[in-house]
Amino acid sequence: MDPYTCPSCRNKMRFHIMDQQPVSVKLNPQTGEMIGYIDATDMMAQPYKGEARLVQCALCGLNGGEALFIKAAQRM
Numbered sequence: 001m002d003p004y005t006c007p008s009c010r011n012k013m014r015f016h017i018m019d020q021q022p023v024s025v026k027l028n029p030q031t032g033e034m035i036g037y038i039d040a041t042d043m044m045a046q047p048y049k050g051e052a053r054l055v056q057c058a059l060c061g062l063n064g065g066e067a068l069f070i071k072a073a074q075r076m
């Protein structure tokens, strides 16, 4: 794991780490009931492109992708 620094308050120690585990589902449009999963052959759907890991500074509350905090640590 790389060092983090909050780019807002410069905290280097206390963070909330939220690992993303997206579940790609198909829902019934009327009821919201889950009817299946999106599979790799589904030409209508793009794969998940969001952050793999989100970080929140436990001191000032700044939220961002992990790269934001790693890059701040490399600059300081």
Ligand SMILES: [Zn+2]
Pocket: 006, 007, 008, 009, 010, 011, 057, 058, 059, 060, 061, 062
């Ligand atoms: Zn902060």
